[in-house]
């Protein structure tokens with residue numbers, strides 16, 4: 258079997274990256290990304306997300322484009338301070354109305370809305386109170402979740418709580434390259450980490466207890482993934498260990514998020530590594546965090562290549578002169594095959610790829626078209642990897658391409674174009690790229706147009722990977 262008959266083909270975007278109109282428009286308050294947009298040098302090219310793609314005013318046109326490329330589902334997120342300017346308490350109905358209109362528009366065009374509650378635009382008002390470091394922060398998130406669920410759950414059935422906790426805590430509170438730009442000691446990072454996990458758990462409870470329709474819930478985490486250098490059992494075991502071992506004090510260790518959420522415990526090796534800096538777990542916390550989930554979301558762009566040393570330990574082999582995207586991310590399509598297989602084996606849940614794509618250096622050609630052939634090849638290869646995993650029996654529910662539109666790529670500003678649709682940021686003109694048409698044919702054939710998964714073999718050549726070059 259290739260892709261299941263009810264496979265969901267979609268694309269994704271996030272509120273802050275496309276909506277714009279953050280500066281008081283219709284009562285929208287600022288988020289930590291607005292604060293960092295103002296900070297000199299934080300975002301490349303002194304770009305801000307204040308206007309982004311003006312999706313807030315152009316959503317009808319955007320949904321029409323989604324329909325024209327046969328999208329079945331669209332993963333959107335809600336801007337918390339647009340809906341609750343203070344983060345808690347008073348609701349800004351004008352802000353909430355926008356998501357109402359968007360959901361209605363999607364449904365009218367036959368596109369199913371998959372809603373992410375938090376994709377990084379944290380309210381400034383709550384940041385002033387300590388943000389994720391404040392032990393009340395999970396209750397704030399639960400309160401916000403209830404507002405959204407009360408309003409949208411008569412039409413929305415599929416929810417994601419948090420997008421990429423590893424990024425908004427790890428990059429936002431530890432390395433400081435994402436908002437709010439903090440570089441905290443590990444103990445404080447883990448405190449924020451634990452509060453965010455509690456927020457996830459409480460949000461799941463709120464969705465389940467308040468949804469007007471039977472709801473399906475997951476999250477969209479990201480983490481380090483690994484592809485084995487060869488198919489030998491030793492290399493496969495090493496790649497798996499590299500994926501799930503807590504190997505450092507950064508937040509990209511898969512099990513540091515997944516084990517609490519799916520199994521109700523922090524992994525032993527992580528607790529040992531963090532020692533006194535590990536999260537303080539109060540009675541009942543792990544029960545709150547570990548809520549039944551319907552699927553595992555998986556955001557994946559790139560992988561490391563791992564082999565086993567003579568004594569069976571994982572060893573990363575770094576690529577030398579290897580094909581890379583415009584972001585300089587190595588092109589590793591087998592990530593979708595191995596990543597999903599490893600996840601399924603460990604957590605036994607259906608998997609939905611919540612983000613996958615690449616940035617390319619696109620422009621509108623003289624013929625008025627955008628010839629992004631590298632995007633087509635990239636997606637083709639990654640989807641073959643996914644097809645292979647599916648054929649091997651991994652339960653894969655669907656795939657969301659990142660992203661429907663070129664957009665504000667966080668600290669990179671507008672430098673990285675990830676869209677199926679080109680956006681001219683001067684005129685806001687949208688131009689579907691060649692890849693959008695190509696993706697349409699994939700959707701319409703339920704992946705049959707991709708051809709045989711075996712075509713992928715031989716792409717990641719072990720000879721491209723050397724031990725000490727990067």
Ligand code: FCB
Nearest residue numbers: 271420421424659666675
């Ligand atoms: C992910 C983010 C998403 C986008 C892509 C390229 O880490 O979730 O918003 O920036 O990377």
